[in-house]
Amino acid sequence: MTAEFFEAPDTIRRMLVTTWALFNSMDSTQRRECSFPMDDPGRTDWDFIPKPDRQGIPLWRLTSHQRTLVHSLLSAGLSEQGYTQTLQVMAMENILRERETEMLGIATGDFRSSDQYFLAVYGRPGFEDTWGWRFLGHHVSLSYTIVEQRWLAATPCNLGAQPARAGVLAPLASEEDQAFALLGSLSPGQRDETVIHTVAPADYATRQVPFIGKVEYPDHVDLGIPWYQITEEDREALKFSKDDPKGICGSALSTEQGDALIGIVGTYLKRMPDELALKQLERVEREGLDNLWFCWAGGQKHGTSHYYRIQGSHLLIEFDNAIDNGNHIHSIWRDYRNDLGHDLLADHYERERTTGHHLTTRLQSTVPEE
Template sequence: MSCVATGQDQYSDGLLSVKKRFSDIEAAALAEAFKGVRTGDGLQKGLFPIRSTGVTTAPIVSAAKQYLELLSTPELIRSQFAIDDPEWRRWFNVDNGIYVRQGLSLKEMSEDQRTAAWKILEASLSAKGLDLSKSIMKTDRTLSELNGNGFLDEDLYFLTIMGTPDATEPWGWQLDGHHLVINYFVMGDQVVMTPTFLGAEPAVTTSGHYAGNEVLQAEQDMGLAFMQSLTTEQQERATLANRKHHDDMQAAAHKDNLILDYAGLKVEDLADDKKQAILNLIDLYVSNMREGHAEVRMQEVRDNLNNTWFAWVGSVADNGVFYYRIHSPVILIEFDHQIPVGTAVLHNTNRPVRDHIHTVIRTPNGNDYGKDLLGQHLRNHKH
């Protein structure tokens, strides 16, 4: 009995240590005033003007209002925050065993609340984005089957609302959970859907309830195909390192003020067909938004295409393990094959594998969480 107790104590102590470490990392990040991801040259101003896009956000506003009406006062206290609350920045892609989240989880919602919560996502995302979100959630059930981990569940994803849903005033919502984090800022008919974190482990499910579930395979395959399509000289310019030994993602949680310089291959130097190919790759990520809002976002991307950079780490073989980054003044995308964690029972290695994928999408130069737009609004409208 004493040996069992000692093992349990060691496990509890280890869990508390991890929680404390993550808590300290978050506290340090939040202690810094938000500036945004930027290069060493500093923030580039004037990229995100307040304007009319002509794409309605009325269905999103309506869905969020209906959801809030279903919450009790204690549930509202947990779930609704001020538009400029630091809660925006309190997200993390790890599982719930080592990170405490605000809001209500899909698991604890009533049936009516859960239906209303999904309507917010349905109004905000494209069909592709909604399906991807559900597929990511399914991987947590698979991990639970593989590891017997009670911290993992396909319904343990938490919804919070920032501000008050309104046709003109700024507000937003956040979905936060393991391998799936969406920050969605709304002001008038403008939308900012970053930071967005999309991950998967296992990326391809071969057993259990969701056998056949596949996540982020197009992002993997299209990124590799683009790199393979480049000339040898272009590949050399894009490559930061030929071998991938560890996790390479730079802009994940707690990196809101990351300083990251452009690196790799500049898109301006590519032929038109290659420029279109990288636009198609970027659109694969952007098109998780509703179609009209995605087109507005893609126009921002096209306007800055010649100042967009593509960087690569790792193998270019058909079965290669790699990292790639697309970086411009208005968008930062990272794709990273990671060291196995939840699927360590399947992989006898401490090197990155294709079965564990992390991606992140950010808006550099101060407009993650719509912060640049919100700042302009607050300067023009005293609250």
């Protein structure tokens, strides 16, 4: 595993100190609400739909100062681009509240709220330690795994938007517009390779699994939205295969088109601080366009149900805007081997098993008294 692409000690230091400040501001009840063991099964449930049993402490349970600290933690874990996108996604809950009150009633104010985002911390945030944190709510799912205060995994990285655009709010416009521009630049032959199906999936082809398998099929329907459904034939056409990417290979694109494809990838990676994002982008560029694939499904204009996927040797990007005729976006950046820090943690635990860990050995006598 190329661990150097995950080194982000400066970002981790900011996260650690901010988490300490937040913990120090909390009473014992608040601390219990947001603290979980590293091996808690809930850590792998990064699903971003509204749930009645969400893990962590919601923003509404925090004081004004504590909310400021949570936002400082978010700012530490995101670039300015990523942080402002996240704020816009959360602000969309206010738009949804006003649009849905007539249908759902007065309780919509509790259901659609920018306070219904939850912070959870896993493990022990400490020097040279291994821990994680997550910020989760409707259309926002940000998961961070920190290993030995040196390596940082920041996937799955999910942002959505419902509606896609409202007034000046358009948090995922760049991800959408760049892809439409690339699609529009393709020749008829290139477009025939790129467009894999006329129907977009209801949600991601890889769904919300914690670890991507060799082959994944989209669900027939997105959870809670039964009016948009796809068939078995659609699922087969849209399936994800790690070893058999669909669409057009980056090497079949012109120089300008290839740059545009890398540009879309960069838009996703640069949701994160430069310390991590630039390393990840270097990894993509080093592997080259021969290892990058772009596919499209559904409509080919704004205002239609559409979907695209970018697939590399380690990276997966999915963008789905199928619901409500292209007015409900889900977008995600994933890593096959390091979502939720999978390989980074496996390597860490193996080192710890064979050589011990500094956090333990520094407290043990080299030659104990008999």
